[in-house]
Amino acid sequence: MHANCSPSSSAEQFWVADTGATAHMTSDLSQLSLATPFLGNETITTAGGTGLSISSVGSSSLNTPQCSFQLSKVLHVPKISQHLLSVHRLCKDNNCRFICDAFGFWIQDKLTGSILLKGLCRAGLYSIPFFPSQPHPTPAASLIKQHFCFLGHPVNTSLWHKRFGHPSNIITTALLHHSQVPFSSDKVQSVCHHCLEGKLAKLPFHYPTVKSVKPLEVIHSDVWGPSPTISVEGFKYYVSFVDECTRFTWLFPMINKAEVYSIFVHFHAYLVTQFSISLKVFQSDGDGEYLSHKFQHYLLARVSISSSQSLPFSFPPPSISFTNTVLSPIPSLSISSPSPSTYEANEPLTALPPSSLPASPSATQSATQSPLPVDPDFQPESLRVVLPLPPVNLHPMTTRSKNGISKRKAFSASTSIDLSTIEPSSFKAASQSPEWQSAMREEIEALHAQGTWDLVPLPAHKNLVGCKWVYRIKKNADGSIARHKAHLVAKGFSQEEGIDYYETFSPVVKPTTVRLVLAIAAQFQWSLRQLDVKNAFLHGVLQEKVYMTQPQGFENKHYSSDFVCRLKKSLYGLKQAPRAWNERFTSFLPIGFSSFKCGSISLYSPFVACALTQEFDMKDLGQLTYFLGLQISYQSAELFVSQTKYIKELLAKVDLQDSKPCPTSCLPYHRLLKDDGKPYSHPEQYRVGALQYLTFTRPDIES
Structure with missing residues (x-):
């Protein structure tokens, strides 16, 4: 605590920051507002042990060029020669930090981190000069928080429109009238470029001018994932293939995105062999899984490519198989039939077997597509039944031969296992x-x-x-x-x-x-x-x-x-x-x-x-x-010892139970160096410690 009982000869007055003071102290009563007599018996103890009496207590403010700090519970001590600023009380009342070093100090706002005040260390003290301040308000007026707006000339409403954060013309005028602020009578500009950029929504995407009229000529594909819920088999990605003509969807689960290429190769072979149809256009969102070298080479050699930027499409991820089943009978705006499963082509087509894997709507859509109208309450008044229920052929399509084309059997999954x-x-x-x-x-x-x-x-x-x-x-x-x-x-x-x-x-x-x-x-x-x-x-x-x-x-x-x-x-x-x-x-x-x-x-x-x-x-x-x-x-009189069970368990542990035996596991007299070859990804599978116990019955492998 810094306290000096001798009179000060300096005409300039300072607030001296004191980390040991529990309250602000001043000898100038004019610095206090709402001053009241101090009724307690406490005194201020100085470093010399003398006690200084307190006469009044009030509030004050520390005015700086940047801001004003509120000083509460300021003690009026007539015999103290320095104005002491309690660092603890300053930081507590103004939500700030007081940071100092050997050369100076600075006060920092805790919320924004901005520097509110800087000062130098003078004679070992952190002093803050008295800045000119406005006259203190009266006690009655100091209890009321007032706002003042000083205008040199009326401002037009276009400027107030920007100041208020670009509200509408009606709101801007109402705010100005309510605040009783004089303003010019001109209206808000008819065109505000900031409002156009920030408020207008993008126009809907246009439908493609040319549509596919034959099934399986144009296929759209997209990858969705990772799924928030991983399946029992470990699948967390899904790739979908949608026929543009019929909107029929195939969806295949994947463990990672790298499987897109192999799945598409099998899917394309499935279309060619089962339906004798050559894929003409393959459209994707241009994501990385479709841009690999081997994927591009495969497409260039067999089909055309059409990529478009995908747009985010937020749809809650319900059960995938259930979603595809629900979407199949829902009408589509891009086809004339009531639903993809009842599509009627110009030419008679034979049956298209249903997908063997559950399907789901894609999480993203092409820029040339529009979202399907998914409405769970949609019930058309009159729908012409094209095929009887239960449907035998949901997707008639011509094939070479019906021999060998059959539905895959559906097996129910077991929901329990024998824990014993x-x-x-x-x-x-x-x-x-x-x-x-x-x-x-x-x-x-x-x-x-x-x-x-x-x-x-x-x-x-x-x-x-x-x-x-x-x-x-x-x-x-x-x-x-x-x-x-x-x-x-x-x-x-x-x-x-x-x-x-x-x-x-x-x-x-x-x-x-x-x-x-x-x-x-x-x-x-x-x-x-x-x-x-x-x-x-x-x-x-x-x-x-x-x-x-x-x-x-x-x-x-x-x-x-x-x-x-x-x-x-x-x-x-x-x-x-x-x-x-x-x-x-x-x-x-x-x-x-x-x-x-x-x-x-x-x-x-x-x-x-x-x-x-x-x-x-x-x-x-x-x-x-x-x-x-x-x-x-x-x-008879002989005893045989073997370790067949131990050997099988050892091979199963390192996943070598299906390996073929070899009379010579390695070349004889082959020198092995420590740094030769690449390190194994799982070195614990190649350690020979487990083989030591096997030498109990196979001493020939010990050497």
Whole structure:
């Protein structure tokens, strides 16, 4: 805050901008309007600690050459030597910004961004001089907002017409009379070029002087899209072909505009082969999809081209097939028949089969066309029925032969799928299938039986781990569905090291170990039996305090939503879950088992003895036939291991299931360099990591 108690010797007065002042202050009472005595006990505290009394409070204005700033709640402090301008109060009352640097300041309008006032920094202060101002109005007059219009001579109405924004002659005269503004008696100019340019609408487009009189001689085409709603097949563009003579419309769906060329080639071949008619003129809107080199070459070699600028045509996009069906019987101004489907040619024509694809009116029309009169309430009083209903031949037309010309069968689309045969990706989708609902209930019952968690309020400053449902279909070796399995998986990526977990290492099985066990069983002709520990990870005991959200769809209604699960047992998805299960199983080994000394052996449940059923919840899967992607078959005293199912799944994943086998996949002794060739668009399909597990039964591909 800048306050100086010593008298000022300068004759010129300034407003000094002060960012520390909470109100405007002045020692000149004449600067205030509507001044009233100050009745409070507050004083102005200066930098030296002295207090200055306030005598009056009022309002004022800061007049500048550009504008005038309103100053409210200005305090009259007789002993203050500088006029202090509160930056906060100035910006708040005038909706502006006060910006300053080491050299000067400027005030900016917040709405328009224009600079209202600029000034220099003088002696370290941002000072604004007192500009000459108009006399202050009386207290009574200051409460009324008045508008004044000063005229040196009457202005003609043509100028007022422009000032008012080009209204009509009647409105201009009425405004001038109402405002009591003197003006000359001349009328508004008879021709105002600005009004003509801005208000007049374009004339309607003329009908073409020459029309096609034979069907399929002149075809109009246009592309509509992208559609706001994408179809199930992924179509979002549509190309239409309209016959000028009959107004019959074909419409084909597309995924992108690049398909226009191939669709037109097939459509042209369809006209030639089915109706023996050569297309003479092809008219489009001249858009980019019709201007490609191969499209132009095809048209120049076979048909004539007529392009015209397309005009915007806004029509609500209803169902495409329904729209084409509705438009077919609607009369057209360009043909004499009541509708395109009842067109009568001068020569007898054979049937034109209806389009196999749904059609829609084009979203844009040619400059030489007029919009069709689409009126849903149109019902002509008398229409001559040309063909009986239901129509047999809506479009009679001569063809070479009727043999082989038949309607395509219409197949109804299935509106439901069997959710039990797919793996849903969300709880909402899984909850619609009884099989997946049963699998989720089975998982929840197993979690409660193991005492996996307790419901407690979340302690303060504790990390909360989320959870989700993961659905898997367990299949047999032949690909049939064995069972539906739903896992409640913790979102381990949200765990914090040192808080939610410490150690995560757990031994895994080696392929040599599995081969050794299978070889010993085959050598001594032992029978292999497969056991499965139900929810093996749930047997592990957690040493850390981990808090998890309640599972979706199975929230406990007896507790509030603030309660969370404090995990006591390990859960799928936790970073320490495999280690917890390994420690739990290791603690059970003293019953008579010994550790494998030659290397790490997986503690996977199918290789434990039947004695473990007393300690864990086991499931007997019978003789070993399918294990970790390995298909095991028996023949007399021999044991055969294959990975047929794994190979098929691997080929399907990279879309190579229909590829033909080759004895030599690449040239021998061919040197491959790192920078040779072009990079693949999907490099993950060419990585050999997935082939490493295949070397379990195919060691020949390992090298």
